[in-house]
Amino acid sequence: MIISEVCKKYEITADTLRYYEKIGLLRDVPRSQNGQRDYDDLSCAIVEFVKCMRSAGLSIESLTEYMNLFYEGDSTIAKRKEVLIKQRDLLEARLKDEMKALERLNYKIDNYETFNEKKRGN
Amino acid sequence: MIISEVCKKYEITADTLRYYEKIGLLRDVPRSQNGQRDYDDLSCAIVEFVKCMRSAGLSIESLTEYMNLFYEGDSTIAKRKEVLIKQRDLLEARLKDEMKALERLNYKIDNYETFNEKKRGN
DNA sequence: GCTTGACTTAGAGCTAACTCTAGCACTTAT
DNA sequence: ATAAGTGCTAGAGTTAGCTCTAAGTCAAGC
Numbered sequence: 001m002i003i004s005e006v007c008k009k010y011e012i013t014a015d016t017l018r019y020y021e022k023i024g025l026l027r028d029v030p031r032s033q034n035g036q037r038d039y040d041d042l043s044c045a046i047v048e049f050v051k052c053m054r055s056a057g058l059s060i061e062s063l064t065e066y067m068n069l070f071y072e073g074d075s076t077i078a079k080r081k082e083v084l085i086k087q088r089d090l091l092e093a094r095l096k097d098e099m100k101a102l103e104r105l106n107y108k109i110d111n112y113e114t115f116n117e118k119k120r121g122n
Numbered sequence: 123m124i125i126s127e128v129c130k131k132y133e134i135t136a137d138t139l140r141y142y143e144k145i146g147l148l149r150d151v152p153r154s155q156n157g158q159r160d161y162d163d164l165s166c167a168i169v170e171f172v173k174c175m176r177s178a179g180l181s182i183e184s185l186t187e188y189m190n191l192f193y194e195g196d197s198t199i200a201k202r203k204e205v206l207i208k209q210r211d212l213l214e215a216r217l218k219d220e221m222k223a224l225e226r227l228n229y230k231i232d233n234y235e236t237f238n239e240k241k242r243g244n
Numbered sequence: 245g246c247t248t249g250a251c252t253t254a255g256a257g258c259t260a261a262c263t264c265t266a267g268c269a270c271t272t273a274t
Numbered sequence: 275a276t277a278a279g280t281g282c283t284a285g286a287g288t289t290a291g292c293t294c295t296a297a298g299t300c301a302a303g304c
Contacts, residue, residue: 002280002281003280003281004280004281013262013263014280014281015262015263015264016261016262016263018282018283019261019262019263022284023261034269034270034271034281034282035269035270035281035282036270036280036281036282037281037282042237045237046237049237052219052222052223052226053223053227054261055219055223056219056220056222056223056224057179057216057220058223059260059261060260060261060262061260070236070237077234077236080234081231081234084227084230084231085231087227088224088227088228088231091220091223091224091227092224094179094220095217095220095221095224097174097177097178098178098179098213098216098217098220099217100174100178101174101175101177101178101180101213102178102210102213102214102217104174105175105206105209105210105213106210108206109203109206109207109210112199112202112203114192114199115164115167115168115171115192124250124251125250125251126250126251135292135293136250136251137292137293137294138291138292138293140252140253141291141292141293144254145291156251156252156299156300156301157251157252157299157300158250158251158252158300159251159252176291181290181291182290182291182292183290
């Protein structure tokens with residue numbers, strides 16, 4: 001799969017894909033004779049995973065940490081799980097904050113209040 | 123309320139509070155004779171609101187848009203509501219992406235899979 | 245009366261995550 | 275066989291949102 005196809009499929013720019021390789025988040029993308037990237041199934045699976053996690057706000061740093069362990073081989077499975085658990089916990093905490101803000105936005109929208117009115121759990 | 127107290131109360135740095143004023147997100151913070159900030163109830167309420175919305179990922183830009191309308195007065199209430207609705211919708215969309223990622227992280231954690239294994243809805 | 249510590253400003257610096265530029269190669273359609 | 279389109283690299287530039295620095299003022303304690 002050529003880069004433009006991967007871009008379309010996962011809605012990600014070519015610049016970003018090349019950037020991910022430059023920083024080592026994505027490695028070993030196969031090349032055709034003329035030097036062009038030719039993404040295989042594993043590369044695509046990683047791109048898709050990274051896309052999903054990035055769109056949930058996981059940092060490049062945490063994903064690189066995870067992928068570094070992955071590229072090291074099976075001996076790192078326990079450590080990888082730890083990374084995932086840590087990121088899951090961070091994500092859950094963020095979800096909590098967001099849900100609080102969402103409720104508050106909905107309250108304000110339904111029941112418009114400025115900061116001047118008396119509080120009823122504003 | 124002096125700046126250090128506001129920092130402690132809302133877990134926000136003094137630099138950030140001053141930055142918010144610099145960019146016009148927060149205005150009209152009262153000063154004592156010697157020129158020090160002395161936050162009143164309205165300033166505190168705004169700080170608290172901004173803190174909550176920032177921790178849910180709303181942009182400074184959108185909050186500034188909202189606050190600009192607020193500082194313009196009551197004639198902007200309808201517009202303010204529009205801003206809130208737009209941000210609420212963006213937040214909901216983000217929550218959806220995050221919940222997808224959260225489920226996936228939980229699946230991976232409970233049922234560890236690398237990218238090499240056959241997919242079962244990985 | 246001097247030191248310590250909290251406040252002030254303007255403006256520079258930092259980090260994450262891209263995004264763009266320049267300059268070149270290769271392929272494909274006309 | 276030439277122009278358009280897509281790919282490549284290295285490296286510079288951008289944006290959001292702080293965060294830090296320098297240089298100064300002021301109040302309180304020893």
